[in-house]
Amino acid sequence: MSYVTHADLGGQPGFGPVTPEPEGELFHAAWEPRALALTLAMGATGSWNIDASRAVRETLPNYRDLSYYQVWLGALEQLMLQRGQVFPDEIATGEMRHPAEPVARVLQAGNVPAVLAKGSPTERAAPGPARFAVGQAVRMHIGKADHHTRLPGYVQGKRGTIEHVHGAHVFADAHAQGQGEQPQWLYTVVFDEAELWGNAAPRQNLSVSVDAWESYLEPAA
Amino acid sequence: MTGHDHSHEHSELGEMDLRVRALESVLTQKGYIDPAALDVLIDTYQTRIGPRNGARVVARAWVDSVFHDWLLRDATAAIASLGYTGRQGEHMVAVENTAEQHHMVVCTLCSCYPWPVLGLPPTWYKSAPYRSRAVKDPRGVLADFGTVLPESTRIRVWDSTAEVRYLVIPQRPEGTEGMSEEELAALVTRDSMIGTRRVEAASTGGAS
Numbered sequence: 001m002s003y004v005t006h007a008d009l010g011g012q013p014g015f016g017p018v019t020p021e022p023e024g025e026l027f028h029a030a031w032e033p034r035a036l037a038l039t040l041a042m043g044a045t046g047s048w049n050i051d052a053s054r055a056v057r058e059t060l061p062n063y064r065d066l067s068y069y070q071v072w073l074g075a076l077e078q079l080m081l082q083r084g085q086v087f088p089d090e091i092a093t094g095e096m097r098h099p100a101e102p103v104a105r106v107l108q109a110g111n112v113p114a115v116l117a118k119g120s121p122t123e124r125a126a127p128g129p130a131r132f133a134v135g136q137a138v139r140m141h142i143g144k145a146d147h148h149t150r151l152p153g154y155v156q157g158k159r160g161t162i163e164h165v166h167g168a169h170v171f172a173d174a175h176a177q178g179q180g181e182q183p184q185w186l187y188t189v190v191f192d193e194a195e196l197w198g199n200a201a202p203r204q205n206l207s208v209s210v211d212a213w214e215s216y217l218e219p220a221a
Numbered sequence: 222m223t224g225h226d227h228s229h230e231h232s233e234l235g236e237m238d239l240r241v242r243a244l245e246s247v248l249t250q251k252g253y254i255d256p257a258a259l260d261v262l263i264d265t266y267q268t269r270i271g272p273r274n275g276a277r278v279v280a281r282a283w284v285d286s287v288f289h290d291w292l293l294r295d296a297t298a299a300i301a302s303l304g305y306t307g308r309q310g311e312h313m314v315a316v317e318n319t320a321e322q323h324h325m326v327v328c329t330l331c332s333c334y335p336w337p338v339l340g341l342p343p344t345w346y347k348s349a350p351y352r353s354r355a356v357k358d359p360r361g362v363l364a365d366f367g368t369v370l371p372e373s374t375r376i377r378v379w380d381s382t383a384e385v386r387y388l389v390i391p392q393r394p395e396g397t398e399g400m401s402e403e404e405l406a407a408l409v410t411r412d413s414m415i416g417t418r419r420v421e422a423a424s425t426g427g428a429s
Contacts, residue, residue, distance in 0.1 A: 009352040010329030010380065018350045018365040023272060023411045026341050031241040033267070036341070037259035038245055045253055054331055068332070068347045073241060086247055094243030100251035109257035112265065119307035119337075122384040150382045152329050154356060166312070166385060186383055197357055206376045208356045211383035 003146045007058035011154040011197070032069040039072050044107035044115055048079050051176035055148035056082075122170040124183035130214070131185065136162045137220040138189060140212065148176035151216045155208075158195050159220045163209060164188040171213050185214040271340030272411035274305045275388060278338055279414065280406035282315075283393045293317060296388065300338060310337035310386050316379065317390040318416070323374050324389045325363075325416030327355035328381040335386035339411060346415065356380055366417045389414050394422040 009015070027033050043053065057075040060066065066074060080086045085101045107115060132138060142157035150172045166186040174182040193206040248254045278300055282289040292299040296313035300306070313335060316324040328334065329352045334342040345351050354362050359376050363369065370376070379387045391413035397405060412418040 007330055009349055010327075010355075011357045012349075012353040015349040015353045018345050018348065018354070018362055018417075020345055020366050020412070020417075021343055023343075025343070026267065028344070029237065031238045033263040034241045034245060034259065036266070037262040038241070038248065038254070040262050041254045041258055042248065058331070064349070068344065070237070073237075073244070077244065085251070085253065086244070090247045091240075091244060094239075094246040096247055096250035100253070103253055106253065106255060107258045108255045109261045112258055112261040115308075116262075116265065116270070117307040119309070119311040121311040123312060150330060152380065152382060154329070166383075169312075169384060172383065186385070188385075190377075201357070204358065204360050204376060205372060205374065206359060206378065208378045208380060210380045211385050213383070 003059065003148070005058040005148070006060070006063035007054075008153050010152045027069075028067075029069075035069045035073045035076075039076050041107045042076060042080070044105060045103040046105055047083060047085065047103055049175055050120065051148060051170075051172045052178065053079060054172075055176040058148070123167050124170060124181060126168040126185065127183055130165055132162045132165070132187060132214070132217060132219070134162050134165060138162060138187075138217040139220040140189070141216050141218070145173065147173060149173045151212065152210060154196060155189075155191060155210055155212075158191055160189040160191040160195070160209075162187050163190045166211065169213070171215070173213070173215075187212055187214070187217065189217070266336075266341050270305075270337060272338075272409075272414065273406070274303075274340070275335070275338035275411070275414045276406040276409035278303060278305070278315075278388065279390055279409045280402045282390055283405055284402050292390070300388075305337040307337055309333070310335045312385045313338075313388060314385055315388045315390055316377070318392045318419075320392070321373075321375060322377060323370055323416065324377050324379065324387075325355060325359055326379045326381060326387040326389060327352060329353070329356060330380075330382060333381035333384075333386065335388050338388055339414060343411070363417060366412060368418050389416040391416075391420045394420050396422045 053075060056078050057071050060071060060074050063071060077091055083101065087098050090097050137159060139159050140155045140157060141151060168183040169186040170181040171184045174180060188209050189212050190207050190209040193204055196208060249256050282292050288299060292315045296315040300313050318324055332342050332347040334346060351362060356378050359378050381387060408420050410418060413420045
């Protein structure tokens with residue numbers, strides 16, 4: 001076991017109150033929009049996929065001490081260092097000292113609106129019939145994954161109900177590891193609050209859902 | 222020691238600034254990026270793609286029952302018909318708040334958010350307090366926003382763990398029957414489309 005995510009926060013205690021902020025307040029320092037744009041522009045080169053970038057972000061050792069865009073920038077540097085696209089001496093000096101690695105595409109200013117409007121849909125042809133149907137009871141897998149996963153800890157081992165079948169989607173766990181898209185059926189699974197938090201927790205009149213790939217699920221009695 | 226503290230803050234801010242500038246410079250020299258594209262990206266999310274888009278979707282759903290039903294049945298297509306598509310909104314689902322049922326959206330694992338209709342997520346949406354508490358203590362989170370719901374109102378929290386993105390259609394406030402679609406859109410706040418606030422008839426929407 002070497003993979004440690006610091007991002008699986010659902011239900012974790014001790015983080016205090018939420019601080020609302022006005023609608024127009026998007027950035028809190030001049031470098032933040034540049035970090036955002038650099039991340040989007042490099043993402044558009046096709047050098048990695050969104051699941052691989054999430055994996056690098058959530059495993060940054062100091063993830064919880066960093067601000068959001070510090071996480072993005074740190075992960076961007078890591079992704080590029082891993083691919084030999086930049087080197088530490090270049091990051092330190094801002095000067096190109098090693099030859100460039102070819103990239104598949106460069107996002108040109110004129111193409112930005114079209115590229116954003118197109119996005120990256122993840123729905124794919126179904127690999128076969130769906131294993132589960134709406135209304136069916138399922139139990140979520142339990143156990144720590146040694147790789148990026150989108151199965152949050154707080155629902156692992158819990159019993160839920162299939163509420164919606166979304167079609168087959170690129171499987172994030174495989175995609176993040178460079179194992180291709182391996183599309184799987186994707187479901188919305190809904191849980192009762194007592195199942196997630198126990199009967200002792202204060203009742204909220206609450207249900208919670210996650211979107212879960214088929215391999216996260218087993219039929220439940 | 223105030224002077225020292227100030228210079229320390231400045232040097233920290235400067236550090237991130239320099240780091241981003243250095244990276245941008247290297248990536249430009251290497252031909253990986255078009256610096257003009259960065260400006261367009263930033264301008265897009267500061268001026269063109271933001272919660273006013275979502276507000277138009279909500280207002281249309283409030284006044285047009287055919288659009289309303291389409292939005293609940295196939296949100297991706299209904300939202301695309303107003304021109305909002307693409308990155309981080311490829312697969313949309315709209316959920317509707319009523320007196321009986323309140324919906325709230327979170328991404329406990331990172332910061333998944335419907336960009337084409339709401340733009341970039343606010344800091345609180347990406348923060349540990351919101352991500353940790355929304356799925357366990359949503360009424361406590363709502364209270365942080367000054368939102369109090371009757372105990373009888375069922376709460377549903379949607380954790381965006383895959384590439385489906387959720388838009389909350391808030392309840393249309395009473396006393397807005399005579400308002401135009403445009404006036405209604407101006408009432409709809411970003412937070413009401415995430416589900417942490419309700420829309421108030423007296424709200425000033427995006428101007429708040």
